[in-house]
Amino acid sequence: MFTKNHTIGDVLDHPLGHDLIRRILIFTGGQHRWLANPLARRIPLSWIPRLSLGKADGEFIEALLQLLNSHPEIPPEPKGPLRPAWWKEAVFYQIYPRSFKDSDGDGVGDLRGVLEQLDYLQDLGVDAIWLSPVYDSPMEDNGYDIRNYRQIHEDFGTMSDFEALLDEVHLRGMRLIMDLVVNHTSDEHPWFQAALKDPASPYRDYYFFRSEPNNWTSYFGDRAWSQLSEQGEWVLHLFSPKQMDLNWENPAMRRDIAAMVRSWLDRGIDGFRLDVINYISKVPGLPPGNRTIGDLTGYTGVEHYFYGPRLHEYLHELHEAAFAPACAFSVGETPGIGRQAAKLLTAPARRELDMIFSFDHLENPGKSRFEEYRYDLNELKGHFIEWLEDYDGSWMSLFYENHDNRRMISKVDPDPSVRVVLAKLLGLIQMTLKGTPFLYQGQELGLVDSSFGHWADLRDVESLNLFEQWRGEMGDDAAFQKVLAGSRDHARIPMPWTGGPNGGFSSQEPWIALDERNQSYHAEGQLKDPDSVLSFYRDLIRLRREHAVLRYGDITFTDRTAKNVFCYVRQNGRETLHIQCNLSNQEIPRPQPGEGWVRLAGNYPDLPQTRLRPYEAGIWLES
Numbered sequence: 001m002f003t004k005n006h007t008i009g010d011v012l013d014h015p016l017g018h019d020l021i022r023r024i025l026i027f028t029g030g031q032h033r034w035l036a037n038p039l040a041r042r043i044p045l046s047w048i049p050r051l052s053l054g055k056a057d058g059e060f061i062e063a064l065l066q067l068l069n070s071h072p073e074i075p076p077e078p079k080g081p082l083r084p085a086w087w088k089e090a091v092f093y094q095i096y097p098r099s100f101k102d103s104d105g106d107g108v109g110d111l112r113g114v115l116e117q118l119d120y121l122q123d124l125g126v127d128a129i130w131l132s133p134v135y136d137s138p139m140e141d142n143g144y145d146i147r148n149y150r151q152i153h154e155d156f157g158t159m160s161d162f163e164a165l166l167d168e169v170h171l172r173g174m175r176l177i178m179d180l181v182v183n184h185t186s187d188e189h190p191w192f193q194a195a196l197k198d199p200a201s202p203y204r205d206y207y208f209f210r211s212e213p214n215n216w217t218s219y220f221g222d223r224a225w226s227q228l229s230e231q232g233e234w235v236l237h238l239f240s241p242k243q244m245d246l247n248w249e250n251p252a253m254r255r256d257i258a259a260m261v262r263s264w265l266d267r268g269i270d271g272f273r274l275d276v277i278n279y280i281s282k283v284p285g286l287p288p289g290n291r292t293i294g295d296l297t298g299y300t301g302v303e304h305y306f307y308g309p310r311l312h313e314y315l316h317e318l319h320e321a322a323f324a325p326a327c328a329f330s331v332g333e334t335p336g337i338g339r340q341a342a343k344l345l346t347a348p349a350r351r352e353l354d355m356i357f358s359f360d361h362l363e364n365p366g367k368s369r370f371e372e373y374r375y376d377l378n379e380l381k382g383h384f385i386e387w388l389e390d391y392d393g394s395w396m397s398l399f400y401e402n403h404d405n406r407r408m409i410s411k412v413d414p415d416p417s418v419r420v421v422l423a424k425l426l427g428l429i430q431m432t433l434k435g436t437p438f439l440y441q442g443q444e445l446g447l448v449d450s451s452f453g454h455w456a457d458l459r460d461v462e463s464l465n466l467f468e469q470w471r472g473e474m475g476d477d478a479a480f481q482k483v484l485a486g487s488r489d490h491a492r493i494p495m496p497w498t499g500g501p502n503g504g505f506s507s508q509e510p511w512i513a514l515d516e517r518n519q520s521y522h523a524e525g526q527l528k529d530p531d532s533v534l535s536f537y538r539d540l541i542r543l544r545r546e547h548a549v550l551r552y553g554d555i556t557f558t559d560r561t562a563k564n565v566f567c568y569v570r571q572n573g574r575e576t577l578h579i580q581c582n583l584s585n586q587e588i589p590r591p592q593p594g595e596g597w598v599r600l601a602g603n604y605p606d607l608p609q610t611r612l613r614p615y616e617a618g619i620w621l622e623s
């Protein structure tokens, strides 16, 4: 049992404690060198309120202790034997169906549109597709608010369109995983409707109805509770008021979810990406959130559900009831989960998840999504080194972009003159590290953030809610700029397929506007250009397929602390590859290639010189 008399060092030696302190440093921008300081390690927790000048109060310490004491598990020792699996060898490609390809001219992408572009994906070398939600939904959150888990939304097509797509994917030797959104349902889901209609309904306990709300806040602005009528009960929603949190304490609800998962696996899909899956276990009684943690993270209450007491149990149960019998693959979306907890969630012997998406690297320490700043790639390097040197036994997902985040090129360096080399540098790193790459649609074209001119051009529920909230505090212009710094709509503009009307995405005006910065980066043009970003991604994926060392080979980092240079070696006893990258927009000295090395790929066309040029990256084969 942890108490206030334990020291910071004791907390750091506990896996979850280690993750929590790392997280606090990420939020505050604190240096992690500090963790190695022996004096800091000896400070008892009871001193923290005084040392932090009251910023972290006694209640904060209590919240920390509660979390540590509710998770006694120690991550398994790394270095189990490496077990091959198809998903460790695959390159995944995420499709956001609304914005991928419209086949029927209503301005919204659909399943037939995806089917039309399967040759494009196969040609690129994609092995598996992750399809964002296509289920029936009122579309409050573009489908992450599901009304009927067993039906396809009419905007996307029909169940037979889905089956045709799945068949065609499999015929091409590719795989398909779907999105599983089971932290919440739409308020229009029949379970919630039944619960509303009849307080005695068994479905009442599928959700969190309470006579008093607590102080938890929602991810889309404002409080996490809505009152059903003026005197009525309150109901919990961590996201929008139309996305009601499911009560996983209820065993019948869990059985219904497992049956639904099995029904999709029976249809032949290959697995799922599990939406905000680490939020499903909430501390019983839903205690109030700590103020300091709320201020630090922006989300009051998060300590009571981001790594809840029964999370591991629920995941193991779902794994055994649905995933294991179908040999299905799972990747959990787990915001706020650090490396040690990640090992517990993905250690093969524990039978919970195959992989997770951690988000620790998507913003630089001390920065948040709605802040405008230049992302420093040296932090990305540090993140990958830290994880990959300590994650053996588990398998890492490698990604920079998805439908919830800005385009990486824009975060790092919006200068158009470096766009292509930077796009290629990012791709080269992603395809040569050890783990499974997940590309987000358009990343392979080098797409950048959109230049939205007016708040009315935005569509995302999060952006619009935050705009409403902030315009009162700071006025329209400042609020719009702040929203733009982190809007999810940047990643949701239509794919530019051609230079024609609507970028070849649709014959009609799309549901969200295309952008001039991206229109000339269309797929048709890049397919014809051997030096395009798209051709480079295709070459990289082919190299990954041809050189087993890029998949299962060991990885060793050299120049670990040197700024702006990222070098590593992949080896498997048969082949040795050296990767050299310049993470800055300045020339830097080139680490000298060895005698007889052959360059397999690089983002500058001409032969290398004595210096690494801005964002230069190359793969060298030692011979």
Ligand code: GLC
Pocket: 141, 144, 145, 181, 239, 275, 276, 333, 403, 404
């Ligand atoms: C996940 C999804 C995001 C969605 C949220 C609520 O973070 O990726 O798009 O809004 O969960 O379902």
